Amino acid sequence: MAKVIFEKVVKRYPSGDRDTVRELSLTIDDGEFLVLVGPSGCGKSTILRMLAGLINVTAGKIFIDGKDITRLHPKDRDISMVFQNYALFPHLNVYDNIAFGLKMRGAPKKEIDDRVREAAALLGIVPLLHKKPKELSGGQSQRVAVGRAIVRRPKVFLFDEPLSNLDAKMRTQMRAEISRLHRRLKATAIYVTHDQCEAMTMADRMVVLHDGVIGQCGTPHEIYSAPRNTFVATFIGSPPMNLFAAQAVCEGAASGLKINNFVLPLPPLTAARLEIGSKYTFGIRPEHIYLADRVPPGVNSSVPLACEVELAESMGNDVVLHCNSGGLAFQASLKHDFPVKSGDKINVVFALDKSHVFDEKGERVA
Amino acid sequence: MKKLALYLILICAAVSFIYPFLWMAFISLRSVGDAGAGSFLSSFFTLQNYKAVFMEIPIGRALLNSAIVALSTTASVIFFSSLVGYALAKLRFNGRETVFMIVLLTMMIPGQLTLIPLYTLIVRLGWIDAYPALIAPWMISAMGILIFRQTFISIPDDLIEAARMEGCGELRILTSIFWPLSKPAMVTVGIITFMNSWNEVLWPMMVVRRQEMMTMPQMITTFSVGGQSGGELGVEMAASMLLIIPILAAYAFFQKYFIEGIASTGIKG
Numbered sequence: 330m331a332k333v334i335f336e337k338v339v340k341r342y343p344s345g346d347r348d349t350v351r352e353l354s355l356t357i358d359d360g361e362f363l364v365l366v367g368p369s370g371c372g373k374s375t376i377l378r379m380l381a382g383l384i385n386v387t388a389g390k391i392f393i394d395g396k397d398i399t400r401l402h403p404k405d406r407d408i409s410m411v412f413q414n415y416a417l418f419p420h421l422n423v424y425d426n427i428a429f430g431l432k433m434r435g436a437p438k439k440e441i442d443d444r445v446r447e448a449a450a451l452l453g454i455v456p457l458l459h460k461k462p463k464e465l466s467g468g469q470s471q472r473v474a475v476g477r478a479i480v481r482r483p484k485v486f487l488f489d490e491p492l493s494n495l496d497a498k499m500r501t502q503m504r505a506e507i508s509r510l511h512r513r514l515k516a517t518a519i520y521v522t523h524d525q526c527e528a529m530t531m532a533d534r535m536v537v538l539h540d541g542v543i544g545q546c547g548t549p550h551e552i553y554s555a556p557r558n559t560f561v562a563t564f565i566g567s568p569p570m571n572l573f574a575a576q577a578v579c580e581g582a583a584s585g586l587k588i589n590n591f592v593l594p595l596p597p598l599t600a601a602r603l604e605i606g607s608k609y610t611f612g613i614r615p616e617h618i619y620l621a622d623r624v625p626p627g628v629n630s631s632v633p634l635a636c637e638v639e640l641a642e643s644m645g646n647d648v649v650l651h652c653n654s655g656g657l658a659f660q661a662s663l664k665h666d667f668p669v670k671s672g673d674k675i676n677v678v679f680a681l682d683k684s685h686v687f688d689e690k691g692e693r694v695a
Numbered sequence: 696m697k698k699l700a701l702y703l704i705l706i707c708a709a710v711s712f713i714y715p716f717l718w719m720a721f722i723s724l725r726s727v728g729d730a731g732a733g734s735f736l737s738s739f740f741t742l743q744n745y746k747a748v749f750m751e752i753p754i755g756r757a758l759l760n761s762a763i764v765a766l767s768t769t770a771s772v773i774f775f776s777s778l779v780g781y782a783l784a785k786l787r788f789n790g791r792e793t794v795f796m797i798v799l800l801t802m803m804i805p806g807q808l809t810l811i812p813l814y815t816l817i818v819r820l821g822w823i824d825a826y827p828a829l830i831a832p833w834m835i836s837a838m839g840i841l842i843f844r845q846t847f848i849s850i851p852d853d854l855i856e857a858a859r860m861e862g863c864g865e866l867r868i869l870t871s872i873f874w875p876l877s878k879p880a881m882v883t884v885g886i887i888t889f890m891n892s893w894n895e896v897l898w899p900m901m902v903v904r905r906q907e908m909m910t911m912p913q914m915i916t917t918f919s920v921g922g923q924s925g926g927e928l929g930v931e932m933a934a935s936m937l938l939i940i941p942i943l944a945a946y947a948f949f950q951k952y953f954i955e956g957i958a959s960t961g962i963k964g
Contacts, residue, residue, distance in 0.1 A: 404862040416857035433862035
């Protein structure tokens with residue numbers, strides 16, 4: 330398999346007035362499963378298509394295993410791609426769809442047959458080999474598309490939002506299947522999605538893209554627990570992180586953040602990084618807010634904050650509360666083991682050791 | 696009641712279209728004396744008129760010439776028009792829309808306007824009385840380009856990209872992916888081109904003088920108008936029947952695709 334390097338890659342479409350991808354530098358290690366995640370228009374698919382050779386690079390270089398492939402035709406890059414709409418050839422049956430790439434490369438008939446049947450067995454689609462794409466369900470079509478990608482044994486696999494057309498159940502199933510397949514093939518894979526759940530569950534490493542630049546690159550845990558900026562903080566996590574405008578203040582011996590009318594004392598290590606009087610953004614994830622009388626042991630909690638439940642959304646196991654405390658709106662995600670309904674008045678606390686502070690530009694301070 | 700009226704109108708229209716063909720077929724099958732009688736009903740039919748056609752003129756050779764010219768023209772129109780249609784539908788290049796507008800513009804120029812310049816060109820190339828004179832000027836058609844472009848636009852770009860990733864060049868994408876997915880369009884372009892080429896009289900009259908190079912319609916026109924038929928209506932109709940049989944056969948064979956193609960592209964021949 331292969332190591333992929335993007336070196337200051339820029340993409341500007343002829344019709345665009347700004348760069349869609351801005352000086353992207355990124356290394357994907359041999360055998361790594363990297364997920365590019367971000368909102369629509371952030372440039373993630375553009376990056377994938379530049380690597381595939383389907384669109385030209387405006388500036389910069391792309392290397393696979395040390396070889397500059399920036400100007401090579403897609404067929405000479407030894408890359409396979411799974412498309413969002415499967416892109417199966419409607420006039421060919423499943424067997425011929427999977428065999429297509431090998432036939433185009435003039436592989437011997439026996440080898441084609443062996444490899445197609447091996448891929449089909451791996452994906453559990455042997456009974457479908459004689460069927461046409463229009464006879465397949467979404468999940469089956471996606472398996473065939475994956476089969477077509479793996480049968481050539483390319484250096485790099487690309488997945489362009491391959492699960493977005495599937496229903497929720499099939500998506501979960503295919504997610505696990507692709508992850509298992511990757512572990513088995515140990516292939517370098519780059520996967521594009523706008524679904525943070527897919528990104529978190531599948532990635533060895535993920536890249537959060539925003540406006541054509543890397544917002545943050547790291548393991549799912551790193552990105553979840555220490556987001557580099559407010560964009561990453563709110564993009565990853567569902568419900569998103571609560572952000573409050575705050576000001577650093579000093580009350581007595583302790584420093585804290587003043588949010589609305591109350592002061593939140595901060596742990597000394599966090600407080601030490603703040604400049605008294607400056608403006609900050611305080612962030613806390615909904616799952617790090619607890620009912621004041623049900624704080625788990627070992628949590629460094631804030632003082633209780635009285636609030637009103639405006640809306641309680643039951644998610645089965647959890648309940649998401651839309652709370653308001655004197656104009657301060659936030660969401661809390663709690664275990665569904667107590668009765669709560671809209672209009673209830675409750676006291677909540679924030680887990681301070683799980684809180685985040687960002688400066689005025691939105692960059693992480695602590 | 697409304698449906699009945701509709702069917703009556705359609706039947707009347709169908710009869711008015713089919714009547715001339717039936718009349719021609721019946722006249723061609725009557726004996727020399729009966730031909731002018733004007734009634735469909737006859738006591739017996741004969742192939743005497745067809746024998747007369749084969750005796751009087753080298754119709755076999757004309758049939759071969761027409762087949763060579765019409766099939767070559769049809770094949771090249773399908774190939775070259777689909778090439779251009781693919782480029783105009785799926786490739787991105789400066790001036791693409793302008794090129795398409797120019798192609799459309801050529802459809803609005805009457806064919807007769809280009810006859811003289813074309814003839815001059817053919818004479819200069821020394822192609823008079825040769826197959827290239829009958830084939831080369833019609834190897835690509837604006838109508839074909841338009842039909843292929845409209846058909847290809849509806850094929851998803853993902854298929855092209857998948858084919859590129861799997862190792863296809865542009866020509867391979869056209870022949871391996873687009874052609875099989877555009878059978879109705881190919882049949883439509885094929886039948887319209889074949890029909891136009893098969894029925895063409897004026898152009899062969901201009902560039903062919905030797906009898907052994909003449910095409911069917913040219914030969915039959917010369918035969919009927921030139922006096923070789925002796926003014927016999929039955930013989931003239933037999934010659935005309937021989938001319939239309941291949942067209943009818945082709946239409947009958949490809950009827951399903953032809954109707955589908957016309958319906959999907961919205962273009963009539």
